[in-house]
Amino acid sequence: xxxxxxxxxxxxxxxxxxxxxxxxxxxxxxxxxxxxxxxxxxxxxxxxxxxxxxxxxxxxxxxxxxxxxxxxxxxxxxxxxxxxxxxxxxxxxxxxxxxxxxxxxxxxxxxxxxxxxxxxxxxxxxxxxxxxxxxxxxxxxxxxxxxxxxxxxxxxxxxxxxxxxxxxxxxxxxxxxxxxxxxxxxxxxxxxxxxxxxxxxxxxxxxxxxxxxxxxxxxxxxxxxxxxxxxxxxxxxxxxxxxxxxxxxxxxxxxxxxxxxxxxxxxxxxxxxxxxxxxxxxxxxxxxxxxxxxxxxxxxxxxxxxxxxxxxxxxxxxxxxxxxxxxxxxxxxxxxxxxxxxxxxxxxxxxxxxxxxxxxxxxxxxxxxxxxxxxxxxxxxxxxxxxxxxxxxxxxxxxxxxxxxxxxxxxxxxxxxxxxxxxxxxxxxxxxxxxxxxxxxxxxxxxxxxxxxxxxxxxxxxxxxxxxxxxxxxxxxxxxxxxxx
Numbered sequence: 001x002x003x004x005x006x007x008x009x010x011x012x013x014x015x016x017x018x019x020x021x022x023x024x025x026x027x028x029x030x031x032x033x034x035x036x037x038x039x040x041x042x043x044x045x046x047x048x049x050x051x052x053x054x055x056x057x058x059x060x061x062x063x064x065x066x067x068x069x070x071x072x073x074x075x076x077x078x079x080x081x082x083x084x085x086x087x088x089x090x091x092x093x094x095x096x097x098x099x100x101x102x103x104x105x106x107x108x109x110x111x112x113x114x115x116x117x118x119x120x121x122x123x124x125x126x127x128x129x130x131x132x133x134x135x136x137x138x139x140x141x142x143x144x145x146x147x148x149x150x151x152x153x154x155x156x157x158x159x160x161x162x163x164x165x166x167x168x169x170x171x172x173x174x175x176x177x178x179x180x181x182x183x184x185x186x187x188x189x190x191x192x193x194x195x196x197x198x199x200x201x202x203x204x205x206x207x208x209x210x211x212x213x214x215x216x217x218x219x220x221x222x223x224x225x226x227x228x229x230x231x232x233x234x235x236x237x238x239x240x241x242x243x244x245x246x247x248x249x250x251x252x253x254x255x256x257x258x259x260x261x262x263x264x265x266x267x268x269x270x271x272x273x274x275x276x277x278x279x280x281x282x283x284x285x286x287x288x289x290x291x292x293x294x295x296x297x298x299x300x301x302x303x304x305x306x307x308x309x310x311x312x313x314x315x316x317x318x319x320x321x322x323x324x325x326x327x328x329x330x331x332x333x334x335x336x337x338x339x340x341x342x343x344x345x346x347x348x349x350x351x352x353x354x355x356x357x358x359x360x361x362x363x364x365x366x367x368x369x370x371x372x373x374x375x376x377x378x379x380x381x382x383x384x385x386x387x388x389x390x391x392x393x394x395x396x397x398x399x400x401x402x403x404x405x406x407x408x409x410x411x412x413x414x415x416x417x418x419x420x421x422x423x424x425x426x427x428x429x430x431x432x433x434x435x436x437x438x439x440x441x442x443x444x445x446x447x448x449x450x451x452x453x454x455x456x457x458x459x460x461x462x463x464x465x466x467x468x469x470x471x472x473x474x475x476x477x478x479x480x481x482x483x484x485x
Contacts, residue, residue, distance in 0.1 A: 002026075004257055004331045005092045006301050007162055007169050007191035007289075014295040016346035018169050020162040021301045022089040022339065023363060024078050029337035030069040031078070031395060032385035033358050033371075033378050036134065038062050045131060048074040050109045050121030052153060060134035064356055064373050066338045069387055077129035079340040081354040081373035084137040085166060087342030090128035091159035094173060094197045095245035095254070103227035104176025107154030122154030122177060128161060139163035139170045143182040143215055146172060151217055154178045160193055166344050166353060170215075173199055175243050179223055184213040190265055190296055191289040192304075194257035194331070197244030198288040202237055246284050256281035256314070256328035261304045265292040281314070281328060298341050298357050298368065299424055305339055306363040307331040317409040332364035334402070338395075339363050343370075348435060351443040355431065358382060361398035365405050365416050367423035369394065369457050370431055372446035379454040394454075397461045404465075404472045411475060412468045419464040426456045 008019035024031070041060045046053045048071075063082035067075045079089040107122030123131070131149060136142040142163035154177040161172045171191060172182040183199050185191055191198070204221055207214035217223070224230055224242060231241045259281040263272040270290075271278045279286050308330040309315045316326035341357035354373035359366050369382070377383075385395045405412040434449035 002195050002333075003092045004195070004305060005089070005160065005162060005191070005193040006261065006304055007164075007171060007185050007193075008296050008301065009169055009185050009187040009189050010167060010346065011187040012190050012292055012296055014297055017343050018164040018166065019298065019301060019341055019343050020087050020089050020164045020169060021305060021341040021357075022079060022092060022162070023305050023331065023333075023336045024066070024338045024340075025333055025336050026076070027335050027337070029076070030385060030387055031066050031338035031360060032069055032393075033064060033066055033356070033382040035064050035375060035378050036060070036062055038134070041134065045127070047121075047123070047127050048072075049124060049126050050107075050156065051118060052120040052123070052127075054131065054149075054153070056131070057135050061137075062374075062376075063133045064378070065129065066340060066358070068337075069385055074126035075130055076126050077133075078338060079342060080129060080133055081342050081344070081356055082133050082136070083374050085344050085350060085353040085374070086133070086136050086139060086142060087164045087344055087354070088129055088133045088136075088142055088162070089340065089342060090132075090161040091125045092161070092193055093125070093195055094158045094160045094193075095195065095247070095250065096158045096176070096197060096243055097245050099227065099229055100176045100243050103223065103229065104179055106156045107177045108156050122156045123149060124155055124157050125159060128159075136163075139165045139168045140215075143170045143172050147180050147182065147215065147217065150174060150180050151178055158197070160198060164342060164344055166346055171199065173197060173239075173243070175217075175220075179217045179220060181207065181216040181220065181239055182214070185289060186291075188291050189289040190292050192258050192261040192265070192286075193288065194254045194261075196250055196254045196258075197240050199239045200285075200288045202239045204237060240288070250284070251282035252327065253329045255283060255286060256309070257307070257331050258286040259283065260307045260309055260312075260331070262286055262290055264300075264304055265290050265296070268293050298343055298370070301341050302339075302357070302359065302363070302368045302420075302424075305331055308364055317413075319410065330364075332362055334362050334406075336362050339368070341368065342373075349438070349441075349443070352435065352438060352446060358394075359398070360395040362402040362406075365402040366398040367420045367457070367461070369423060369453060370427040371450045371453060372431070372434075374443075375447045375450060377447060379451050381454040381458055391462070391465070394457065394461065397465060401461075401465060401468060404468050408468075408472045408475050411471050415464060415467050415471070419460060422460050423457050426460065427453050430456065
C-alpha cells in the first residue's frame with residue numbers, strides 16, 4: 001500500500017491543533033466515511049488475510065472509520081478519530097532491509113498442506129485501526145496497545161502508524177516481524193514520510209528508561225547488537241540507517257516526495273534547488289521532520305498531499321518537455337482511494353475537538369471536506385458509497401472529476417483550484433458558525449452542521465463537474481471547425 005504521510009505538532013499549526021494525514025493509495029479502492037456503533041462492536045476479531053482471531057476488550061469507544069466498500073479482503077478501516085479525540089492513521093507502507101527481515105522474519109499466513117494445519121499470519125494494514133482506535137484514550141496509549149499486539153502476534157509487512165491527541169503526535173514504525181519503535185513528534189515540527197522508514201533520530205536510553213518522548217520494543221537494544229545491525233557512524237543513532245533502505249527505487253519513488261514537501265515547508269531555512277542545494281529529490285538524508293518557516297494549516301497539508309511537483313521541471317502536466325517531466329512518483333497519484341486529515345483542536349470543548357477532513361480519489365483534483373467526528377451518524381454524501389458509480393456521493397464525483405480533468409489539465413485546473421478553495425472556505429465557515437452555536441453545550445448540533453457542510457459541498461461539486469465536463473467536451477479530439485447546426 002503506497003501512501004504519503006504528514007504529521008503536524010501543535011505549535012506548528014496556527015490554532016494549536018495537532019494533525020495526522022495520509023493518502024491511502026491502495027489502487028482503485030472504493031472508500032467511504034463511517035462511524036461505529038460501540039454497542040454493535042464484535043467481541044472477537046478475525047482477519048481475512050492472516051486468518052488470525054483476537055479477543056477484543058470490552059467497552060469500545062465510538063470512532064470514525066474509512067473502510068473499503070468491498071469487504072472481500074477485510075475492513076481496511078484506514079483512519080479515524082474516536083470519541084476520546086484520539087486520531088489514528090494506518091498505515092504508511094515503509095521500507096526495510098534484508099538484515100532486519102532475516103533477524104526477525106515477517107509472520108506470514110501459511111495455509112494447510114497435507115497433514116500440516118494452517119498457521120495464522122500476523123497483523124497488517126487490514127487490521128490495525130479496528131484493533132486499536134476504539135480502545136485508546138491518548139496517542140501514547142495507541143502506541144502502547146499497538147506495540148503489545150505487534151510483539152504478541154507479529155506483522156507480515158513493514159508499516160508506519162500515526163496517532164494524535166490534543167497535545168501529542170506519535171509515529172510508530174515496525175521493525176521486522178515483531179519489533180517496533182515510536183517517537184513523539186516535536187511540538188514545533190512537521191514530519192514528512194513517503195513510503196520509507198522515516199525516523200532519523202532516536203533516544204534509546206529514553207525509550208528503555210523514562211519513556212518521555214521515545215518508546216520501543218523492550219529488547220530492541222539487544223536485537224540490534226545480537227544481529228550486528230548498527231550501521232551508524234560517530235555514535236549518533238539513526239534508525240533509518242539501521243532499519244531502513246537506501247535503494248535506487250527509493251530515489252525515484254520515495255525521496256522526491258519528501259523533497260517537494262520539505263521544499264514547501266522550509267523554502268527559506270533550507271536550500272532545495274540549484275547546484276548548491278542542501279537536498280535534492282534523490283537525497284537519502286532529507287530530514288524526517290522539519291520546523292516549518294511558517295505555521296501549517298489543514299489546507300497546507302492538503303496542498304502537499306496533492307503534489308505533482310508543480311512549479312518544477314518534474315511536473316507531468318508541464319507543457320514543455322524538460323527531459324525530466326514525470327520522472328518521479330507524484331504524491332497526488334491516480335490510485336488514491338481516500339485522504340484524511342485528523343485534526344484535534346485546542347480552544348474548543350472536548351465534544352467538538354475532532355475535525356476530520358475527508359478527500360476522496362486523486363488529491364490533485366479533489367477537495368477536502370471538514371466534518372465533526374464525534375457524531376452518531378455521517379451524512380450519506382460521504383457514507384452512502386456503493387461499488388456502483390453514482391453522482392450521489394463525493395467518492396465517485398471525485399473520481400469523475402479526476403478522469404475528466406487529467407487529460408485537460410491546463411484548461412480545467414483553474415476550475416479545480418477554485419472548487420478546492422470554495423469547499424475549504426464553506427466548510428470552515430459552517431464549522432465556525434456551529435462552534436458558536438454549540439458554545440452553550442448542545443453538541444447534538446454537530447450532526448446538523450455536517451449535513452449542512454455536505455449539502456454545500458454537493459452543490460459545489462455538481463457545479464464544478466458541469467463546468468469541467470463542458471470544458472473537456474469542447475476539447476474532444478473529434479471536434480471540427482465547420483459547424484452543422
